[in-house]
Amino acid sequence: MTNKDLKQLDAQTILHPSTNADDFARHGSKIIQSGQGITLQDSDGNKLIDAVAGLWCVNVGYGRPELAEAMRRASMELGYYHTFTGMSNVAQIELAERLLALAPKSLSKVFFGSSGSDGNDSLIKIIWYYNNLRGRPEKRRIISRWQGYHGTSVATASLTGLPAFHRDFNLPIDGILHTGSPDYYRHAEPGESELAFSRRRALELEALIQQQGPDTVAAFIAEPVMGAGGVIVPPEGYFTEVQKITAKYDILFIADEVVCGYGRLGSWFGSDVYAITPDMMTTAKAITSGYFPFSASFISEEIWEVVRQGSAKYGSFAHGYTYAGHPVGAAVAMANLDIIESEQLVDNAAEVGTYFHQQLQAQLANHSCVGQIRGRGLIAAVQLVKDKTSKTFFDPTVKVAPQVTAECYRRGLIARPLPSIDSVAFSPPLVVGKADIDRIIDIFAQSLRAVMEKVM
Numbered sequence: 396m397t398n399k400d401l402k403q404l405d406a407q408t409i410l411h412p413s414t415n416a417d418d419f420a421r422h423g424s425k426i427i428q429s430g431q432g433i434t435l436q437d438s439d440g441n442k443l444i445d446a447v448a449g450l451w452c453v454n455v456g457y458g459r460p461e462l463a464e465a466m467r468r469a470s471m472e473l474g475y476y477h478t479f480t481g482m483s484n485v486a487q488i489e490l491a492e493r494l495l496a497l498a499p500k501s502l503s504k505v506f507f508g509s510s511g512s513d514g515n516d517s518l519i520k521i522i523w524y525y526n527n528l529r530g531r532p533e534k535r536r537i538i539s540r541w542q543g544y545h546g547t548s549v550a551t552a553s554l555t556g557l558p559a560f561h562r563d564f565n566l567p568i569d570g571i572l573h574t575g576s577p578d579y580y581r582h583a584e585p586g587e588s589e590l591a592f593s594r595r596r597a598l599e600l601e602a603l604i605q606q607q608g609p610d611t612v613a614a615f616i617a618e619p620v621m622g623a624g625g626v627i628v629p630p631e632g633y634f635t636e637v638q639k640i641t642a643k644y645d646i647l648f649i650a651d652e653v654v655c656g657y658g659r660l661g662s663w664f665g666s667d668v669y670a671i672t673p674d675m676m677t678t679a680k681a682i683t684s685g686y687f688p689f690s691a692s693f694i695s696e697e698i699w700e701v702v703r704q705g706s707a708k709y710g711s712f713a714h715g716y717t718y719a720g721h722p723v724g725a726a727v728a729m730a731n732l733d734i735i736e737s738e739q740l741v742d743n744a745a746e747v748g749t750y751f752h753q754q755l756q757a758q759l760a761n762h763s764c765v766g767q768i769r770g771r772g773l774i775a776a777v778q779l780v781k782d783k784t785s786k787t788f789f790d791p792t793v794k795v796a797p798q799v800t801a802e803c804y805r806r807g808l809i810a811r812p813l814p815s816i817d818s819v820a821f822s823p824p825l826v827v828g829k830a831d832i833d834r835i836i837d838i839f840a841q842s843l844r845a846v847m848e849k850v851m
């Protein structure tokens with residue numbers, strides 16, 4: 396089939412995820428054919444630096460023979476076998492031990508799945524199961540934050556705090572509540588310090604818990620650094636203040652590390668950076684660098700113990716997926732962790748990430764349409780504003796962030812538009828070097844200038 400035929404067939408046959416179906420029907424798809432290192436090639440022959448690492452996940456970069464070989468070997472040895480009813484495989488056992496050694500010490504067991512959504516969904520069900528077994532079925536509400544992103548299944552889209560994921564989908568479901576986002580740039584009062592803002596957010600959380608009744612609130616979920624909602628870095632003291640409230644009301648803390656986990660912030664987990672002591676944690680994406688759909692959700696010993704006692708009384712823990720602990724996925728995760736460790740990619744994320752933020756500031760902070768540059772390690776977002784002083788955003792119909800990223804694409808760079816917050820996000824593979832960073836910022840700055848000349 397020709398490139399044109401393929402694009403036509405795509406438009407006729409596929410409902411694309413998170414895609415404007417109308418735009419897509421008119422403009423068609425972009426077909427990505429191959430990848431090597433941080434570079435992709437599309438079917439029109441364009442070479443593109445992928446400064447997003449797929450969807451914030453290809454941490455070891457594209458075309459890694461080690462992962463292909465691990466996949467081949469594991470598929471030949473045991474292409475699949477389930478892990479229900481106590482069945483196991485060597486790869487998942489080795490992986491679980493390795494992950495628990497890396498994870499925050501408050502966590503003691505791991506539950507495997509295939510995606511960030513099913514990882515979070517499993518934790519919601521475990522929370523309900525746990526409180527039912529403890530004889531407090533009314534303690535079931537879960538609080539997340541506006542601008543948070545936790546997935547798109549029925550329950551996790553409800554947790555996600557972005558209106559487009561609720562509107563017209565009959566969501567959120569009952570029992571899922573949202574509290575204010577930690578976005579200091581947009582929501583701080585004039586003259587309010589970061590710490591005062593963090594305390595205000597914690598008090599608002601407490602007020603919501605009080606209003607609902609503390610005996611009805613089971614858990615609070617947060618990404619250490621918000622990803623899709625805008626790359627929002629928590630303001631000073633935020634997680635310290637919030638954890639005081641969750642501890643006070645016996646509310647479980649879920650760290651959603653689907654983006655931050657496995658090195659993105661320049662440390663293994665975001666929980667390490669922000670002194671979060673999670674009762675539960677979800678990871679996915681970079682656990683296999685996206686080469687195999689895989690997730691690992693973690694629970695504390697206390698939760699595990701309740702589940703164990705429940706099974707002894709009531710029978711088996713009736714939850715799980717066909718592909719849980721997939722032997723090929725687990726082998727890919729092991730090979731991926733080998734690369735992250737042997738190439739010291741977590742340290743590289745810290746070092747190159749610092750350079751990235753320095754250069755973003757140096758090259759872009761003075762631009763009249765750049766309101767804020769935020770992030771940490773190898774995740775960043777540039778906030779586009781029409782007016783810097785009043786922090787006025789562009790008219791949403793201008794679609795300024797998508798225009799900038801379309802211009803980047805034409806110049807050989809993939810950056811990610813976050814239209815809900817008029818920002819452009821970056822999360823390059825952790826193998827990125829300083830010269831690559833210079834190139835990424837250079838193309839982005841050119842693209843930004845080109846679009847601003849049109850829209851201002």
Ligand SMILES: Cc1ncc(COP(=O)(O)O)c(C=O)c1O
Binds near residue numbers: 515
């Ligand atoms: C923080 C976070 N949690 C959960 C998810 C959902 O993961 P998935 O798309 O694999 O279901 C994502 C996806 O981007 C995410 O960023």
